[in-house]
Amino acid sequence: MSRNRRLKLQVFRVIVFLVFGAFFLVPIGAMFEFSTRGNTETAPRTLSAWLTIAQSPDLVAAILASLVLAVVTSVGMLVLLVPTMIWVRLRLPRLSRVVEFLCLLPLTIPGIVLVAGLAPEYRWLSINVSESILTLAFVYLVLVLPYTYRTLHTGLAAIDVKTLSEAARSLGAGWATVMGRIIVPNMWSALLNASLLSVAVVLGEFTIANLLNYVNLQVSIFLLGKANAAVSIAVAVASLMFAFLLLVILSFFGRPRTRVARLEEA
Amino acid sequence: MTTAVAAAGVGTATRAGVEVRLESLQRRYAGVTALDGLNLTMAPGELVALLGPSGCGKTTALRLVAGLEQADGGRVVISGEDVTGQPANKRDVGMVFQAYSLFPHMTAWQNVAFGLQMRKVDAGQRRRRAGEMLELVGLSGFADRFAHQLSGGQQQRVALARALAIQPKVLLLDEPLSALDAKVRARLRDEIRRVQLEVGITTLFVTHDQEEALAIADRVWVMHSGRIEQLGPPTTIYSRPATPFVAEFVGLTNRLAGVVRRGSVEVRGASIPLVQPDAADGPAMALVRPEAVTIASDGAAATGPLVGTVIATAFLGATSRVTVDLGDITILAQLPTSEAAAHPAGTRVRLALRPDPVLIARDEAPAERA
Numbered sequence: 001m002s003r004n005r006r007l008k009l010q011v012f013r014v015i016v017f018l019v020f021g022a023f024f025l026v027p028i029g030a031m032f033e034f035s036t037r038g039n040t041e042t043a044p045r046t047l048s049a050w051l052t053i054a055q056s057p058d059l060v061a062a063i064l065a066s067l068v069l070a071v072v073t074s075v076g077m078l079v080l081l082v083p084t085m086i087w088v089r090l091r092l093p094r095l096s097r098v099v100e101f102l103c104l105l106p107l108t109i110p111g112i113v114l115v116a117g118l119a120p121e122y123r124w125l126s127i128n129v130s131e132s133i134l135t136l137a138f139v140y141l142v143l144v145l146p147y148t149y150r151t152l153h154t155g156l157a158a159i160d161v162k163t164l165s166e167a168a169r170s171l172g173a174g175w176a177t178v179m180g181r182i183i184v185p186n187m188w189s190a191l192l193n194a195s196l197l198s199v200a201v202v203l204g205e206f207t208i209a210n211l212l213n214y215v216n217l218q219v220s221i222f223l224l225g226k227a228n229a230a231v232s233i234a235v236a237v238a239s240l241m242f243a244f245l246l247l248v249i250l251s252f253f254g255r256p257r258t259r260v261a262r263l264e265e266a
Numbered sequence: 267m268t269t270a271v272a273a274a275g276v277g278t279a280t281r282a283g284v285e286v287r288l289e290s291l292q293r294r295y296a297g298v299t300a301l302d303g304l305n306l307t308m309a310p311g312e313l314v315a316l317l318g319p320s321g322c323g324k325t326t327a328l329r330l331v332a333g334l335e336q337a338d339g340g341r342v343v344i345s346g347e348d349v350t351g352q353p354a355n356k357r358d359v360g361m362v363f364q365a366y367s368l369f370p371h372m373t374a375w376q377n378v379a380f381g382l383q384m385r386k387v388d389a390g391q392r393r394r395r396a397g398e399m400l401e402l403v404g405l406s407g408f409a410d411r412f413a414h415q416l417s418g419g420q421q422q423r424v425a426l427a428r429a430l431a432i433q434p435k436v437l438l439l440d441e442p443l444s445a446l447d448a449k450v451r452a453r454l455r456d457e458i459r460r461v462q463l464e465v466g467i468t469t470l471f472v473t474h475d476q477e478e479a480l481a482i483a484d485r486v487w488v489m490h491s492g493r494i495e496q497l498g499p500p501t502t503i504y505s506r507p508a509t510p511f512v513a514e515f516v517g518l519t520n521r522l523a524g525v526v527r528r529g530s531v532e533v534r535g536a537s538i539p540l541v542q543p544d545a546a547d548g549p550a551m552a553l554v555r556p557e558a559v560t561i562a563s564d565g566a567a568a569t570g571p572l573v574g575t576v577i578a579t580a581f582l583g584a585t586s587r588v589t590v591d592l593g594d595i596t597i598l599a600q601l602p603t604s605e606a607a608a609h610p611a612g613t614r615v616r617l618a619l620r621p622d623p624v625l626i627a628r629d630e631a632p633a634e635r636a
């Protein structure tokens with residue numbers, strides 16, 4: 001490649017980077033600008049809307065509930081899906097199509113239909129088990145299946161699960177050890193991606209929580225928006241920043257484990 | 267290396283080779299018989315090569331011994347104990363796989379130590395044993411490397427060390443050299459044999475490469491369509507094949523149309539004794555090794571059924587393989603290179619067939635081909 005052509009390519013990359021950067025950052029910047037405006041046009045900038053977040057117990061409760069739901073859903077999804085997918089891949093490959101169909105099914109069902117079907121179950125749950133918002137984890141677990149299934153499927157396809165598990169078995173490992181110490185560490189990146197997707201879906205979910213009369217983060221932002229627009233925008237920016245932080249953490253931990261493992265060995 | 271081997275030898279002295287018996291082993295897949303009543307007894311410390319074409323059932327047999335598949339019938343007996351119903355992780359069997367099977371997130375050292383950890387060997391002994399095993403396969407300087415930092419040959423050597431580290435009763439090798447290039451393959455083959463003899467472990471080596479099987483094994487077990495065709499020492503398998511399949515699968519064979527008469531077969535004017543002299547008279551294919559074909563004389567002015575033109579010579583080192591066109595068929599002759607050099611491509615030669623006993627095949631119409 002000639003030097004001139006390389007230079008052009010470099011310029012093109014920078015332009016694309018800047019355009020897309022602006023596409024994402026300008027709205028966030030505008031939201032931040034809006035959330036720090038004073039009460040009048042001439043009033044100085046203020047962080048009062050941001051400070052109100054911590055002083056609003058309902059909002060804090062909604063944020064905490066959504067974070068706990070995100071964690072419970074992610075953990076539940078991993079516990080349910082990872083062993084199932086590994087087992088199907090190793091021992092019941094003829095069921096892989098069925099599992100794929102079941103996992104992708106929620107993608108085709110609109111939220112409102114899901115709620116119509118689940119409302120009686122949730123009525124029963126709230127009367128007989130608990131009224132806690134954390135019961136939403138059941139339906140969120142179903143909701144995240146299509147996204148996480150694909151990610152985990154790709155992670156499993158990237159390693160020779162059969163040979164690795166057979167090698168471990170021949171060395172004396174039981175099935176739990178095969179999964180926990182051989183397969184899972186080699187699909188670390190896929191697990192993190194699936195978890196992030198779960199967190200993103202749960203933190204962004206509005207329809208089901210609202211229709212089932214639970215107040216999660218998005219419902220809370222919606223309600224706040226009616227009373228105090230600046231606070232609702234501040235919370236929205238904060239949740240976007242949180243998602244961004246998760247992405248950074250993911251890219252850090254999702255790197256090849258070579259270096260980490262070598263240090264452990266030393 | 268000598269010290270390492272001696273150390274490893276001491277470490278394994280408590281686990282000498284054991285007898286392995288496969289008794290009437292059967293395996294079917296969706297109605298298709300993969301193994302049809304296999305019987306084999308391996309003597310303690312013996313290396314048996316399981317040789318056959320793809321799909322003949324050799325890997326299935328190995329996996330049944332490993333416990334990675336369950337037999338539909340028959341028994342696997344290791345050291346007098348029936349292990350047929352035992353899961354793979356309870357069988358005390360070491361295995362090296364065809365595909366690279368090192369755990370990618372572990373170093374070579376961690377891979378070798380994994381099996382010991384599963385057996386709850388204490389950390390100090392684990393470290394010492396894993397180090398010994400890596401030294402045994404000549405990779406002590408690579409202990410901290412991950413699989414992707416090792417060549418294919420090195421990965422298989424680590425896999426061998428890993429399989430041996432647990433001091434298994436039996437070592438199973440499932441085409442461990444097939445993914446390697448020819449030079450590495452030959453070197454590692456010799457190394458596997460050296461290590462196996464040092465450790466004295468009973469070993470089953472699956473391969474489709476006849477040269478590999480003949481070079482490494484105490485006995486070769488030739489399989490075809492889920493059945494044993496022949497079991498014997500490499501020299502017997504090559505020089506006295508029991509069936510036409512073995513004759514053709516192991517080494518090169520010329521198929522020459524002839525007629526069986528009273529314990530001999532008449533082929534193109536030559537009479538050759540049969541391995542099975544009681545074969546019924548009639549047309550048949552004589553299976554003649556290239557080494558049994560010699561160039562009798564310059565055939566410039568000669569005529570006859572064994573006179574033809576040299577069309578190619580393949581240099582193999584001390585010997586050369588000469589392809590001769592007899593008009594209706596081509597025939598291969600393996601000669602000392604000096605002798606082959608006297609008959610370059612294009613020269614006319616008269617061939618002779620050495621009267622070594624040959625096998626005949628009657629499984630197809632007598633259309634000659636080499």
